[in-house]
Amino acid sequence: MSDDVKVLNSVVSLDYERPPTRAARRYTEAVGEKRLIAHRCPECERLYTPPKGYCPVCVVLTTDEHEIEVSPEGVLVSYTVTNPDKLHQQGGKTSARGDVMLDGTRITLMGELDGVEAADVHTGMRMRAVWVELEDGRLPSSGGWGAVGIKGWEPTGEPDASREEVQELLKKAGES
Amino acid sequence: MRDVAIVAFAQSPLVRRQTDFDEPQMIMPVVREAYEQSGLDRSQIDFVCSGSADYLAGQPFAFIRGLDAVGAWPPLSESHVEMDGAWALYEAWMMLQIGHADTALVYGFGKASAGNMREVLTVELDPYYLAPTGIDCISTAGLQARALLDNSDYTERDMAEVAARSRRSAMSNDHAQVKKDVTAEEILAEPYWVDPLRPSDCPPITDGAAAVVLVAGDRARDLCERPAWIRGIDNRIETHYFGTRDLSKSPSTEVAGKTVGSGDGIEVAEISSTFSHQELILKDALGLQDSTEINPSGGPLAANPLMAVGLIRIGEAFNQIKNNGKQRVLAHATSGHCLQQNLVCVLEGD
Amino acid sequence: MSDTPVPIDTVEMPYVRTLGPVISRFFTGLRDGEIWANKTRTGKVQCPPFEYDPYTGESASDDWVQLDGTGTVSSWAWVEEPLRNHLLQEPFAWCLIRLDGADTDLVHAVRVADKGQMATGMRVEARWRDERIGHLRDIECFEPA
Amino acid sequence: MPGLLREAATRALADAELEWSDIDAVVFGKAPDLFEGVMRPELFLNDAMGGAGKPMFRMHTAGSVGAHTAIFGAHLIESGQYECVLSIAFEKQSETDTSRILGGGSRGGAGVAFASSIRQYIEKSGAPPHIGPLVAVKDRLNALKNPHAQLKIPGIDIKMVEESEMVVEPLRKLECCPTSDGAGAIIFTSEKRIPKTERPPAWLHGSSTRSEASGHPSRSWVNPLAGQQCAAEAYAQAGITNPLEELDCAEIYVPFSWFEPMWLENLGFAEEGQGWKMVDDDITAFDGAFPVNASGGVLSANAIGAAGLIRCAEAAMQVRGTAGEHQVPDVRRAMGHAFGGASQYFAIWIVGSEKP
Known part of the structure; x- marks a missing residue:
């Protein structure tokens, strides 16, 4: 019985074409120029x-x-x-990821934290975007939970926001 | 049974490839139009239900982005079926039946253009016995068409008549994708694609979305001059593996049809005959008379936005009551290969 | 920027599917060049076999019968241009095949020299591959008997 | 896959002393189709579920889908259109690397996204770091009493959890749910068709679903409005004004340890910022005043699509008194809960031993 066929190996491989929307194309162009663009809703003024x-x-x-x-x-x-080893991610070293709330907005973007040791990371740090390089005018495929077009965040070196300021930002973000 | 009516229906342009908009952008104007038609504000909708399928776009959780299109903030009482929007309508109808809601928005959407549908729909088959053979949706339909030709008096000409009439009917449907003044002779002159199917026996690949608003009780009359009352709705499924069933018949449609009274005085039927021969099978299963007008919209042969196409049949049937003064109409939706699963609903005017 | 080519995104995942006792027995048979069918509790012979009676959900019986690989075409559809995943990469017919001794049809491919040879009711027999792994493709196709 | 489903379905039929032919309709649920690599697998699994000739529905609402599947099955009965319905959900994650699908590529998994909201919770509530490990120990100890639990770690204690490797800060390996295969099945009947078995039925007292859009800046991952509203509606239907007093136990979807205190607050069992104290005071322990996840919960087995249905079923088993070794004494009312997506889909039901 031990040599019975117990499993079926199969590969599901499908090709998809997902043309980027106009908004996505313009965003990519801006990333190429190291600029970050958003849409402001004409009704509620939320930014995206x-x-x-x-x-x-x-x-x-x-x-x-x-x-x-x-x-x-x-x-x-x-x-x-x-x-990363524990989550089937690429690379092998311990790394930090963080949520950065952009100045003057309620938008938080997630990304790898660069230029700082994992042990030294703390909330309130001032960060700036580390941009991805476009490949043939396109964003490299990323997927996952990270921000699109932004490889990660690095410290600006400016003084930290206080714990109270951070709580205030989070509170403001949660308002309807 | 609680009286529940359709009071609004909207659909997007049904096109080969929607390049301007992604899914939420495609759905959003449709949902807005449905809200406006119904006269209901978003805050007055008690329940929302949608239909879509992850494999159309090849990404998990397609419906989460769909939720972006309906205004899910503040939160909604909401559900989703990985099926055509017609089944989402069934779930919403059930919520109204049990009184957990008095109003509901239902939507379905799909961008079939993203993938190669002949390969994608193979993944919908038994992963041990069918998908590994690579058999595709045109071939499975071909097996079904042959079974019908062998086991009935229908001929390839009958199929071509259906295909031609669908494309001609679509000429008066602003939303349809394939409209053509074509004759059965012209279609019979086409070379086979997968014999016995010719290209015109098969549906186009379509991107699109649709939305319907349901309202319970007399309020429907306040919101719509001529609401369409859901007099019966049922869905049935058959065995999956083709070799276990008679492909030339649709017993699940027959049972669902009998439950809702499909054989009785239907003026117009909007049915999900994805392939020309399927109209012949469905017409017999539903017991439709020759006097019943079938697919005046052109049906799926004129536009086939997967996961919305069945809901559109219900919407088109509603339009027959609302706009064309019809009194008793039927809508049909299907799921899977070779009519495996079928939903039938009968709508009536006041 | 409107003429940016659309990137092709290939979604590819490998799956190792555990088979369960019934499909395992069927595939083991194919690897050994044998076709096995099982019976429902009402005595219907199913090929391919299932753990259950598809019509009722009841568990199938433990009765198995061996079939000899000959059968009759119940329906067919001719493919002039096969897709990359199809069983055969030359013009062929998808078929529903009622194997002798079975009460259900098997979906497989039939190879003939010319489409004109195809007919419902034609007799076919299995053509086995020399190297078999326990897969439906162990039967390369069916051919006129 | 068919065998896995049938294992659950045939056990449910045996529990109810019913036959396949008694079932009028089937409601099927699972999470993304890409997990198993079959588009809408209910179409082929239908035959294994005894669905031929019957109405059949396929739910998909991310991680909450199992609870949706249960709730919709109950609705079919409530409508009076059906007498006997099978709700069945499953996930088979072992056939491929499902983390690749959940992570959407190479840049992280669900844990990464949730870890961030957990840190926000800790910073906001001032909860001490041992709360997460405490939940992990409690659920793992409970799992030892549950024959269906996947992870069984005899002798587990705080030290073992705190010494397990850090997967995604602040989550250690033993604070995370495993990847699971599994299926669950629930049978609903109308009142007149209640099977005459020695095991009493559970009665549905209330149910609710809530969803919120993910992609806008106003929402909270820590205390989502959809979860709050979902609980409020379920309580209103069940006539509950003080859930901690009026419910006897709960099965809450806790895939990572810290979700227990977060959801205790979200569901109104604790004031905002106070949920961790219930954990710290052992109130949610098996022999506490309000046991949470007596089954061992999602931390002990997370067959994603089935997990929500199993939470609902475990709540029902508690009120039926059929939970065996992990039976909480004298349960009259219990909650089953699930959530999904980016903490944006919620489904809750409340069941009782008495007819409402």
Whole structure:
């Protein structure tokens, strides 16, 4: 019985073409110029980056006319230290990932933390975007939970935001 | 049974490839139009249900992005079926039946253009006995068409008549994708694609979305001049492996149809005959008379946005009551290869 | 920027599917050049076999019968241009084949020299591969008997 | 896959002393199809679920899908259209690397996304670091009493958890759910068709689902509004005003240890910022005043699509008195809970031993 056929090996391989939307194309172009653009909802004024081309709260489409530039710097409001080996990730070293709330917005973007030892990471740090390099005018495929077009975040070296300021930012972000 | 009516229906342009919009952008105007038609504000919708399928885009959790399109903030009482939106409508209808909601929004969407549908839909088959053979949706339909030709008096000309009539009917449907003043002779002159199917016996690949608003009780009359009352809705499924069933018949459609009274005084039927021969099978299973007008919209042969196409049949049937003064109409949705699963619903005017 | 080519994204995942006792026995048979069918509790002979009666959900019986690989075509569809995953990479017919002794049809490919040879009711027999691994493709295809 | 489903379904049929032919309709749930590499697998699994000739539905609401599957099955009965419904959910994650699908590529898994909200919770509530390990120990000890639990670690204690490797800060390996294969099945009947067995039925007292859009800046991952509203509606249906007093135990979807205190607050069992104290005071322990996850919970087995249904079923087993070794004494009302997506999909039911 031991040589019975117990399993079927199969590979599901499918090709997909997912053309980027206009908003996504413009965002990519901006990333190439190390600029961060967002759409501002004309009804509730919430900001979205990358621009979605709509506001999911107000159910309205947004277009080029709602595009604005936002600062690629902000405050680290949360972080985690990951051991990539344990999550089937690429690379092998311990690394830190964090949520940065962009200045003047309620947007937090997640990304790898660069230029700082994992042990030294703390909330309140001021961070700026580390941009990805475009490949043939396109963003390298990333996927996952990270921010699109931004490889990660590095400290600006400016003084930290206080714990109170961080809590205030988080509170503001949670308001409807 | 609680009286539940459709009061609004909206659909996107049904096109070969929607390049301007991603899924939420494609759904959003449709949902807005449905809200506007119904006269209901988002905050007045008690329940939302959607239908979509992850494998159309090849990404898990497609419906989470769909949720972006309906205004899920503040939170909604909401559900999702990995099926055509017609089944989402069934779930919403059930919520209204049990009184947990008085109004509901239902939507379905799909961008079939993202993948190669002949290969993608193979993944919908038994992963041990069918998918490993690579058999595709045109070939499985071909096996079914042959079974029908062998086991009935229908001919390839009958199939071509269906295909031609669908494309001609679509000429008066603003949303349809394939519209053509074509004759059965012209179709019979086409070379086979997968014999006995010719290209015109098969549906186009379509991107699209649709939305429907359901309302319970007299309120439906306040919101819509001529609401369409859901008099019966049922769905049935058959065995999966083709070799275990008679492909020339659709007993699941027959049972669902009998449950809802499909054989009785239907003026118009909007049915999900994805392939020309399937209209012949479905017409017999539903017991439709020759006087019943079938697919005046053109049906799936004129536009086939997967996961929305069945909901669109229900919406088109509603339009027959609302706009064309019809009194008793039928809608049908299907799921899987070779009509494996079928949903039938009968709508009536006041 | 509107003419940026659309990137192709290949979604590819390997799956190692455990088979369970019934499919395992069927595939083991194929590897050994044998075709086995099982019976439902009502005595219906199913090929391919299932753990259950597809019509009722009841568990199948433990009765197995060996079939000899000949059968009759119940339906067919001719493919002039095979897709990359199809069983055969030349013009062929997908078929429902009622193997002799079975009460259900098997989905497989039939190879003939010319489409004109295809007909419902034609007799076919299995053509085995020399190297078999326990897969439906151990039967390369069916050919006119 | 068919065998896995049938194992659950045939046990449910045996528990109810019913036959396949008694089932009028089937509701099937599972998480993303890419996990098993079959598009809408219910189409082929239908025959193994005895669905032929019957109505059949496929739910998919991310991690909460199992609970949705249970709730929709109950709705079918409530409508009076059906007398006997099978709700069944499964996941078979072992056939491929599902973390590749969940992570959406190379840049991280679900744990990374959730770890961030856990840190926010800790910083905001001032919870001491041992709370997470405490939950992990409690659920793992409970799992020892549950024959269906996957992870059994005899002798587990705080030290063992705290010494396990750090996977995603602040989560250590023993604070994370495993990857599982599994299936669960629940049978619903109308009142007049309740099987005459020695095992009493559980009655549905309330159910609710809530979802919120993920992609906008106003939402909280720590205390999501959808979860709060979902609980509020379920309580209202069940006539509950003080859930901690009026419920006797709960099965809550806790894939990472810290979700227990977070969800205790989200579901109204504790004031905001106070949930960790319930854990610290052993109130949610097996012999505490309000046992949470007596089955061992998701931390001990997480067959994603099935996990929510199993939470609902475990709550039902508690009120039926059929939970065996992990039976909490004298349970009259219990909650089953699940969540999914980016903490944005919620489904809850409340079951009782008495007809409502």
